[in-house]
Amino acid sequence: QKEVEQDPGPLSVPEGAIVSLNCTYSNSAFQYFMWYRQYSRKGPELLMYTYSSGNKEDGRFTAQVDKSSKYISLFIRDSQPSDSATYLCAMNDYGGATNKLIFGTGTLLAVQP
């Protein structure tokens, strides 16, 4: 079983819809949770960064972490065609001196105009 599970999709939604992307994980030591966006033929770009449980909002994006359920979510409001990309969740415990991230396999999102 993978440490981080993510539905690969693809997920297709109409423009303006609310999108919900999710990951589950098994390692309770994870404390830092990230969402990356990756466009085709590009490297991952950091979207949201959250420490421990709770919510964080940045414009149209909201990240939620529920450590008790080992479940994290990314919500995209008023989705735009430019949001079409692969969304990757990533996490780390930073327990040692390392930048190693554990990634989900990514969810491919298509926002239809």
Next chain:
Amino acid sequence: KAGVTQTPRYLIKTRGQQVTLSCSPISGHRSVSWYQQTPGQGLQFLFEYFSETQRNKGNFPGRFSGRQFSNSRSEMNVSTLELGDSALYLCASSPGLGLRTDTQYFGPGTRLTVL
């Protein structure tokens, strides 16, 4: 400030050959991490370097190796290529190790195809 650069962007090799990929981190960043991205496995951690020393290694065979130079640039090498090594190889740079902040930036990757 220039981002992370990786060269070459695309490579085609045949089985049994070896390949060297290069990563130049953001100016001032001293840590470089490498990841392999495939459709089935997603991003998997290969290794990370800080101050020219390998600090952490993922679960990959010894055919995968790397190094970091005094200017923080890093190279990774894959010897005796196999078809399964076809992937996007990404590097990420950060000012240091374990900073617990959102300071890790990825390059565009090198697309390796093994025939």
